[in-house]
Amino acid sequence: MADTKDLVLEVHGLKTNFYTYEGVVKALDGVELFLRRGDTMGLVGETGCGKSVTARSILRLVEPPGRVEEGEILFREIDPKTGEVNAVDILQLDEDEMLHIRGGKIAIVFQDPSTFPNPVFRIGDQIAEVILLHQDMKHDVLEMKINKLERILNMNPPPVNVSEIVAHLEQLRSMRGNPPEPDEKAKKKAAKWRAIEMLKLVRMPSPESVVNQYPHELSGGMRQRALIAMALACNPSILICDEATTALDVTVQAQVLNLLNQLKKEIGTSIIIITHDMGVVAETCNWVAVMYAGTTVETCATDELFANPLHPYTEGLLHAVPKLHEERERLPQIPGSVPNLIHPPSGCRFHPRCDFATEICKTEKPKLEEVQPDHWVACHHPRI
Amino acid sequence: MTESEYLVETRGLKKYFPLTGGVFRKVIGKVHAVDGVDLHIRRGETLGVVGESGCGKTTLGRTILRLLEPTEGEIWFDGKNITDVKGKDLRHIRRQMQIVFQDPMASLNPRITIKNSVGEPLVVNGIARGPKMRKMVLELLEKVGLTEDHLNRFPHEFSGGQRQRICIARALALNPEFVVMDEPTSSTDVSVQAQTLNLMKDLQDELNLTYMFISHDLSVVKHMSDRIAVMYLGKIVELTPHDIFRYAQHPYTFALVSAVPIPDPRFAGKAQILSGEVPSPINPPPGCRFNPRCIFAQEVCKTQEPELRDVGDGHLVACHFAGTLDFGKSAQQEYAEATGSM
Ligand SMILES: Nc1ncnc2c1ncn2[C@@H]1O[C@H](COP(=O)(O)OP(=O)(O)OP(=O)(O)O)[C@@H](O)[C@H]1O
Ligand SMILES: Nc1ncnc2c1ncn2[C@@H]1O[C@H](COP(=O)(O)OP(=O)(O)OP(=O)(O)O)[C@@H](O)[C@H]1O
Ligand code: SF4
Ligand SMILES: [Mg+2]
Ligand SMILES: [Mg+2]
Numbered sequence: 237m238a239d240t241k242d243l244v245l246e247v248h249g250l251k252t253n254f255y256t257y258e259g260v261v262k263a264l265d266g267v268e269l270f271l272r273r274g275d276t277m278g279l280v281g282e283t284g285c286g287k288s289v290t291a292r293s294i295l296r297l298v299e300p301p302g303r304v305e306e307g308e309i310l311f312r313e314i315d316p317k318t319g320e321v322n323a324v325d326i327l328q329l330d331e332d333e334m335l336h337i338r339g340g341k342i343a344i345v346f347q348d349p350s351t352f353p354n355p356v357f358r359i360g361d362q363i364a365e366v367i368l369l370h371q372d373m374k375h376d377v378l379e380m381k382i383n384k385l386e387r388i389l390n391m392n393p394p395p396v397n398v399s400e401i402v403a404h405l406e407q408l409r410s411m412r413g414n415p416p417e418p419d420e421k422a423k424k425k426a427a428k429w430r431a432i433e434m435l436k437l438v439r440m441p442s443p444e445s446v447v448n449q450y451p452h453e454l455s456g457g458m459r460q461r462a463l464i465a466m467a468l469a470c471n472p473s474i475l476i477c478d479e480a481t482t483a484l485d486v487t488v489q490a491q492v493l494n495l496l497n498q499l500k501k502e503i504g505t506s507i508i509i510i511t512h513d514m515g516v517v518a519e520t521c522n523w524v525a526v527m528y529a530g531t532t533v534e535t536c537a538t539d540e541l542f543a544n545p546l547h548p549y550t551e552g553l554l555h556a557v558p559k560l561h562e563e564r565e566r567l568p569q570i571p572g573s574v575p576n577l578i579h580p581p582s583g584c585r586f587h588p589r590c591d592f593a594t595e596i597c598k599t600e601k602p603k604l605e606e607v608q609p610d611h612w613v614a615c616h617h618p619r620i
Numbered sequence: 621m622t623e624s625e626y627l628v629e630t631r632g633l634k635k636y637f638p639l640t641g642g643v644f645r646k647v648i649g650k651v652h653a654v655d656g657v658d659l660h661i662r663r664g665e666t667l668g669v670v671g672e673s674g675c676g677k678t679t680l681g682r683t684i685l686r687l688l689e690p691t692e693g694e695i696w697f698d699g700k701n702i703t704d705v706k707g708k709d710l711r712h713i714r715r716q717m718q719i720v721f722q723d724p725m726a727s728l729n730p731r732i733t734i735k736n737s738v739g740e741p742l743v744v745n746g747i748a749r750g751p752k753m754r755k756m757v758l759e760l761l762e763k764v765g766l767t768e769d770h771l772n773r774f775p776h777e778f779s780g781g782q783r784q785r786i787c788i789a790r791a792l793a794l795n796p797e798f799v800v801m802d803e804p805t806s807s808t809d810v811s812v813q814a815q816t817l818n819l820m821k822d823l824q825d826e827l828n829l830t831y832m833f834i835s836h837d838l839s840v841v842k843h844m845s846d847r848i849a850v851m852y853l854g855k856i857v858e859l860t861p862h863d864i865f866r867y868a869q870h871p872y873t874f875a876l877v878s879a880v881p882i883p884d885p886r887f888a889g890k891a892q893i894l895s896g897e898v899p900s901p902i903n904p905p906p907g908c909r910f911n912p913r914c915i916f917a918q919e920v921c922k923t924q925e926p927e928l929r930d931v932g933d934g935h936l937v938a939c940h941f942a943g944t945l946d947f948g949k950s951a952q953q954e955y956a957e958a959t960g961s962m
Pocket of ligand 2: 452453454455456457458637638651652653671672673674675676677678679680901
């Protein structure tokens with residue numbers, strides 16, 4: 237594996253349970269993930285396998301009756317001044333420290349676009365609030381002023397006092413290294429301005445009017461874009477998108493995914509994309525983790541996974557991907573049904589549906605191991 | 621009266637939303653969400669509806685079901701004009717038309733168990749209650765692949781995909797004739813999606829259902845639909861009984877199919893991204909609405925709005941140059957040929 241310094245996030249042995257009236261739902265049973273700095277990782281697996289619970293556990297957003305029982309979630313940040321790498325175990329932080337991480341350093345866009353934080357506040361105010369909470373606005377206030385003067389200069393016909401404006405502009409530009417502390421009102425205005433800029437980034441139509449609208453006035457895809465804008469507003473180190481582009485049509489989806497990859501280069505964000513769309517994985521992710529019934533069954537580079545899947549479940553998963561042009565009366569399904577996580581199968585949780593299962597698969601849980609260079613599989617009989 | 625061939629019909633249907641602004645929320649404009657749609661849906665067929673986010677698909681579905689008041693135009697259902705029906709008649713019609721919403725979480729009450737959520741329409745309409753209701757709900761849940769131990773759980777205890785199936789079960793509770801599926805499988809994985817889609821097809825055959833199927837996933841729409849309507853900024857630009865991956869005739873449709881991500885990393889970056897400013901439904905461009913982004917646009921496209929016309933065997937296209945344009949081959953087509961799935 238790579239030097240641990242390159243890993244911005246490492247998850248080991250993560251277990252999360254839900255204590256329900258019917259019994260204990262063992263939703264996560266030893267999830268393993270590693271995310272390299274600057275990578276885009278796809279997290280895939282069938283409905284109910286624990287992708288969203290994994291994301292929530294990483295942000296410590298699992299609510300009762302759920303509880304993270306065990307594991308380690310290492311988040312490694314580079315100190316911008318010293319260049320040193322500091323590791324913290326998210327599961328050991330107190331709630332105050334967590335507030336600082338959530339939204340600011342690790343941001344998430346949830347699966348359900350109806351989860352807009354607050355239905356009775358305008359889109360723009362909500363994004364601005366997040367910006368104000370996590371960032372000091374010194375640079376933005378200054379940039380906004382510069383931007384305004386630049387626009388005035390470019391007006392047609394030009395303004396009368398050009399030389400004055402140019403002088404003022406020069407003065408403002410010279411303060412870029414060390415901007416002055418703005419007042420509250422200027423901060424708020426700048427935050428709103430940035431909110432519009434963020435909406436433009438995610439290709440929102442008429443962003444200037446959308447900032448003044450309420451969540452229910454937007455279409456499903458527009459709401460999702462607004463949520464992505466909100467998540468990106470704080471330049472997070474890690475961005476988790478839980479099915480964040482599924483409500484987008486293909487053209488906008490392509491634009492947004494492209495944008496994410498571009499931003500990744502610019503601001504050094506690492507991304508986890510939770511998706512069911514193997515096309516999205518192939519197009520945008522360079523690393524993939526496959527989950528089955530609460531465990532990581534395979535993880536490797538995207539090309540490798542498509543060319544050389546080693547876990548029997550992954551094979552089935554890739555086989556079920558609809559080919560774009562195919563004429564088929566019935567779509568292929570993976571036989572068997574999604575396991576009940578209150579009474580999960582013993583040993584390898586996939587064994588009841590697996591064509592290659594033997595005795596050992598029923599009794600012993602396979603460990604995630606590096607069976608080929610940089611290709612990790614949890615299976616007693618990997619398809620080598 | 622003879623039974624009309626069409627179950628659902630719209631004539632010049634429009635739905636505008638007021639756009640408010642400023643401190644006093646004054647009306648400053650209109651969102652042309654649906655802007656003159658003429659549709660016919662045959663009995664027992666599935667009409668797929670695709671198009672850019674915000675182009676008006678959900679609004680069209682909701683307006684047809686009379687969940688939103690139309691601004692202009694007519695809606696016909698089963699040979700009757702239902703544009704203005706009210707009260708008891710409206711309730712009666714609503715039982716025959718159901719919708720599965722895009723947002724499963726928003727359409728399920730978080731404090732009500734699955735049994736009561738799915739059973740609610742049965743109770744409200746006096747069809748079943750108590751143990752009989754439980755039995756019917758269980759049958760519905762089993763139809764969508766859920767089990768008895770899900771009955772007494774609450775919506776938040778389910779994954780996104782599971783919640784969507786619950787909504788499908790509920791929509792089917794009243795044995796409707798017409799069902800609008802708004803992104804019914806967008807957050808489920810391919811295998812479960814395949815199960816759900818196969819199931820929806822089975823149910824359609826079994827119960828002679830008519831579907832309007834809204835989705836962003838073009839391969840799914842293609843699989844499910846007898847005909848596909850492509851919407852752009854509140855209007856239908858193409859309506860075709862053919863494979864849109866191969867026989868697109870409108871430049872927008874071609875752009876749409878060319879943007880589909882290809883499930884093969886060897887083709888990464890080959891999908892074509894539609895460029896140009898995202899259009900605004902507040903001030904739709906004059907002439908052909910697609911003209912600012914269209915690579916084939918000529919002068920006439922900026923001034924004259926093209927009509928939706930038949931280019932042969934029921935294939936309708938709203939483009940001045942329909943049938944004369946050469947799009948070349950999309951990366952998706954190349955992929956299909958490379959993988960031998962043509
Ligand atoms: N609050 C809860 N109470 C009980 N069980 C829960 C709760 N939340 C999640 N679960 C269970 O945990 C498992 C994992 O759910 P999760 O939402 O992570 O699935 P997912 O992989 O995101 O699926 P999808 O692709 O459908 O979104 C599921 O079996 C689900 O039923
Ligand atoms: N209640 C409302 N008030 C104001 N505007 C609305 C309302 N509902 C929808 N709109 C606007 O109408 C337009 C069409 O929205 P609609 O939800 O029909 O789009 P859609 O095609 O379903 O998009 P998506 O694929 O993103 O779900 C959008 O511009 C949206 O902002
Ligand atoms: S009418 Fe003109 S602008 Fe519109 S799609 Fe056809 S060629 Fe393009
Ligand atoms: Mg999920
Ligand atoms: Mg919609």
